[in-house]
Amino acid sequence: MLFAVLTWQVAGHGPLRALDERLGRVVAGGSIPAGLAEFFADLGNTAVALPVLSVVMVWAGWTGWLGRRGVRGIEDVKGTEDGEVSTGAVRGPAPVRWWLPPLAAGLALAAVPALVVPLKLWLARPGPPEMAGAAPAFYPSGHGATAAVAYGAAGLLLLRGRRWMRAGDGAATARPHPPAATATAIVVTVLVTLLNVGVGIGLVRRGYHWPLDVLGSWCLAGVLLAGWCAVCDRCDGGGGRAVRREASDGAGPDGP
Numbered sequence: 001m002l003f004a005v006l007t008w009q010v011a012g013h014g015p016l017r018a019l020d021e022r023l024g025r026v027v028a029g030g031s032i033p034a035g036l037a038e039f040f041a042d043l044g045n046t047a048v049a050l051p052v053l054s055v056v057m058v059w060a061g062w063t064g065w066l067g068r069r070g071v072r073g074i075e076d077v078k079g080t081e082d083g084e085v086s087t088g089a090v091r092g093p094a095p096v097r098w099w100l101p102p103l104a105a106g107l108a109l110a111a112v113p114a115l116v117v118p119l120k121l122w123l124a125r126p127g128p129p130e131m132a133g134a135a136p137a138f139y140p141s142g143h144g145a146t147a148a149v150a151y152g153a154a155g156l157l158l159l160r161g162r163r164w165m166r167a168g169d170g171a172a173t174a175r176p177h178p179p180a181a182t183a184t185a186i187v188v189t190v191l192v193t194l195l196n197v198g199v200g201i202g203l204v205r206r207g208y209h210w211p212l213d214v215l216g217s218w219c220l221a222g223v224l225l226a227g228w229c230a231v232c233d234r235c236d237g238g239g240g241r242a243v244r245r246e247a248s249d250g251a252g253p254d255g256p
Contacts, residue, residue, distance in 0.1 A: 003219035006212055010139050011123055020212040024128055028207045040202030043195065044143030049150035053109060057102035060157040064098030101160055101232045105153035108224045112149055115220055116142045130207025140216035141209045147199040148221030153228060155192040159185055160232070 009016035042048060120137035127138040200214040 003216060003223075006216045006219065007119075007123070007139075010125055010212060010216070017212065020210050021128075024204055024210040027201070027204045027211070028128060028130065030205060032201065032205045034206065037202040037205035040195075040198035041143065041206050041208060042202075043151075044141075044147040044199045044203065046146055049146050050109065053105060053150040053154050056154040056157050056161075057105055060105075060161045061099055061102045063161040064101065097235050100235050101157060101228075104228050104231050105157055108153055108228050109146070109149050111224055112145045112220075113142065115224075116140055116145055116217070125210075125213070128207040128210060138209055139213045140220055141200075141203060141213040142217070143203055144196075144200055144209070144214040144217030145221050148196050148218050149224050151192050151195055152221060152225045155188045156225070156228065159188055 006016070008014065009020075119140060120142070123139050124136040125139040126136040127134055131138070196218070200211075200218070203209040203214055204211050
């Protein structure tokens with residue numbers, strides 16, 4: 001909804017667009033050090049964001065694979081203790097597709113140019129004065145969307161990977177300590193948020209984009225990250241949660 005309103009204002013030269021351009025000129029002429037602003041603006045380059053996400057994707061895939069093996073091992077031990085034949089297969093729904101979260105993160109980042117470029121060409125918004133002579137294609141910001149999706153997905157994968165590391169270590173039979181898990185989630189969320197705010201301010205301060213260009217890109221990134229969460233939760237809600245719940249039964253009243 002917010003993205004629709006912003007796009008309508010930009011396309012229709014509404015009052016919000018006029019206010020946006022005044023604000024952009026103020027920020028571009030502000031006192032934020034140009035070198036610092038350039039550093040954060042560069043974090044939105046694909047050449048920077050893609051390697052960062054790729055490293056986290058590989059790590060998340062590895063920890064997911066180890067976590068799946070750990071949950072299967074717990075299943076085998078439980079089956080043996082219950083006097084059942086251990087076949088190495090997980091009963092019930094299909095096990096978690098450990099490769100899906102990192103793959104979906106990569107696809108989400110690949111979807112950024114597929115969404116941003118057509119919108120830029122369609123709206124043809126001129127850039128700030130510093131970008132005079134460039135083609136009129138600035139809304140939404142590709143750098144802003146790339147940073148938001150890449151670093152946002154990396155943060156989500158880090159949180160998911162920590163859970164699977166516990167499973168891989170055989171800790172699936174114990175519930176994680178809620179305060180510690182919550183603190184980690186808060187820290188990751190704050191860091192990713194501050195990083196993206198820095199990228200957005202850097203883009204505006206250096207005159208690469210108007211503020212609404214960045215805000216619109218964050219809206220698009222939010223949709224892509226929400227889609228990533230929906231896909232992963234749907235998969236995890238089938239086999240993943242069932243396997244972890246069944247594995248944790250060994251530590252319950254009927255366990256050893």
